[in-house]
Amino acid sequence: MPLLKVFIYRILLATPLCFCIWYYSAVIWIWPISQSVQFIMRFLFPNLIASIEQSGHALDIVTNFGDLMEYTQHKKMIALAFAVNPLSYAYSLAMYALLQVASKNFDFKSWVLGLLILWMTIIFGISVDILKCITFDLAPPGMSYPTEFSNWQLNLLGVSYQLGYLILPSLAPLLLWAYFNREFLQEYIVISS
Amino acid sequence: MIRFTFLFVFLLILLFVTELTNEVQISIVIPFTEWLARLCSKIIGIFDQHVIFQGVNIVSSQNGFSVSIQAGCNGIEASIALISGILAFPANYFAKILGLCIGTISIQILNILRIISLFYLGQWNIDAFEWAHLYIWQTLIMIDVLIVFLVWLKFNKYLQEKAKI
Numbered sequence: 001m002p003l004l005k006v007f008i009y010r011i012l013l014a015t016p017l018c019f020c021i022w023y024y025s026a027v028i029w030i031w032p033i034s035q036s037v038q039f040i041m042r043f044l045f046p047n048l049i050a051s052i053e054q055s056g057h058a059l060d061i062v063t064n065f066g067d068l069m070e071y072t073q074h075k076k077m078i079a080l081a082f083a084v085n086p087l088s089y090a091y092s093l094a095m096y097a098l099l100q101v102a103s104k105n106f107d108f109k110s111w112v113l114g115l116l117i118l119w120m121t122i123i124f125g126i127s128v129d130i131l132k133c134i135t136f137d138l139a140p141p142g143m144s145y146p147t148e149f150s151n152w153q154l155n156l157l158g159v160s161y162q163l164g165y166l167i168l169p170s171l172a173p174l175l176l177w178a179y180f181n182r183e184f185l186q187e188y189i190v191i192s193s
Numbered sequence: 194m195i196r197f198t199f200l201f202v203f204l205l206i207l208l209f210v211t212e213l214t215n216e217v218q219i220s221i222v223i224p225f226t227e228w229l230a231r232l233c234s235k236i237i238g239i240f241d242q243h244v245i246f247q248g249v250n251i252v253s254s255q256n257g258f259s260v261s262i263q264a265g266c267n268g269i270e271a272s273i274a275l276i277s278g279i280l281a282f283p284a285n286y287f288a289k290i291l292g293l294c295i296g297t298i299s300i301q302i303l304n305i306l307r308i309i310s311l312f313y314l315g316q317w318n319i320d321a322f323e324w325a326h327l328y329i330w331q332t333l334i335m336i337d338v339l340i341v342f343l344v345w346l347k348f349n350k351y352l353q354e355k356a357k358i
Contacts, residue, residue: 004343011336019328091328095335162213166265167205170335171274178339182194185346 003104003184010102018101022094023087026057030086033119034059037126048134059084061130063138082133089125089169092118096173103181110180114173121172125164132161200281208273223249226267229301233262233308244312251312258316260308266326268304268334272297275338284349292345303337 031054038052050062062081096118100111135149135157149157178185211217226249234246243255252259264270279292307330315322 004340004347008340015329015332085327088327091332094328095332098332099336159210159213162264163206163209166270167209167274170271170331171205174274174335174339185343 007102007104007184011098014098014101018094018098019091022091022097026087026090027054029093030054030057030059030090033086033090033122033126036119036123037130040123040127041130045131049130052130055083057085057087059086059126061133063134065138082138084126084129084133086122086126088165089122089129092121092169092173095170096176099173099177100180103177104184105181107180114176114180117176118172121164121168124160125168128157128160128164131157197281197283201277204277204280205274208277209270212269212273222264222267222269225269226262229267229305229308230262233305233312236305237309237312251308253312253316256316258312260312260315262308265331266304266308268301271300271304271334271338274335275300275341278338278342279345282346282349285352288345288349288352292348296341296345299341300334300337303334307334 034052034054037059038049041049041052047064050064053060053062060081060083065080093115096114097111100106100114135154212222230246230249230251234244234251237244237251243253245252245254247259249262250259251262275296276293279289279296284292311322311326311330314325
């Protein structure tokens with residue numbers, strides 16, 4: 001049977017299995033992600049985040065804006081806490097796992113290395129999502145952004161959020177898989193001379 | 194390989210940032226998404242008379258359930274990934290143009306299947322809808338990009354071998 005067909009069949013078989021394991025073990029592996037995000041956010045923006053707590057499959061973000069009522073001239077109630085769904089970023093782990101399982105040569109070392117790299121993309125995505133929520137969603141209309149970013153920083157935040165949410169979770173596992181399975185790809189690739 | 198990687202990442206970021214600009218959103222992305230919603234509702238209308246479209250929304254007139262086609266759901270990001278891969282890979286213009294046309298169409302066909310399946314999944318069970326919407330279909334669409342790209346690589350190899358003979 002052609003190699004590509006076998007690969008597609010394996011993907012179809014591995015998808016339910018990998019996603020089930022991924023989802024039902026999420027409570028365990030979300031914890032280190034939440035700790036890493038909390039460490040990074042508190043280090044980079046010490047005045048913004050009070051705590052990041054895991055609540056089942058979600059992350060509850062508590063901000064330091066308890067006195068922000070004075071910050072706004074409108075004296076409007078503003079949200080002090082919000083939730084982020086880490087699974088929206090972390091499905092890359094399941095996708096990478098199923099691609100590796102479906103591959104002809106499964107290599108445990110490269111699989112672990114790939115997961116570590118994906119870990120960083122997940123932390124990036126969640127951190128930028130938190131910043132986006134604080135900057136764009138929590139600020140009442142007519143009020144300055146609590147993060148006090150300049151215009152180009154706001155644009156960069158917007159692009160980073162879209163990149164971290166729309167592109168990275170699905171593309172990063174694909175690129176990592178392609179890198180670690182170069183031999184598989186060699187059967188298809190002929191470089192033009 | 195290094196040249197391909199750098200060119201691919203450069204094109205990906207360039208096309209993605211271009212897509213996010215107001216001008217492209219207003220002149221291309223939003224009209225395309227509205228057309229996609231209209232097309233999906235017409236396809237659904239063949240076997241289900243209780244469907245209408247409003248802008249980028251597909252609405253069931255029977256129970257009021259609606260799906261809104263937003264960024265990430267219109268297949269443009271997946272198409273950008275495929276376009277970047279095909280343009281970055283060394284091949285002749287004929288192979289590239291054919292790959293871009295057929296590849297993009299095949300991604301959009303799967304995306305239409307995704308939108309229609311989500312429309313019915315959401316009416317059946319909202320948890321299943323969330324699951325399929327946020328995780329499963331995102332994965333399958335990008336794996337479709339990979340498979341289309343692999344098929345295109347094979348086609349490109351065939352063209353090159355044919356040219357040598």
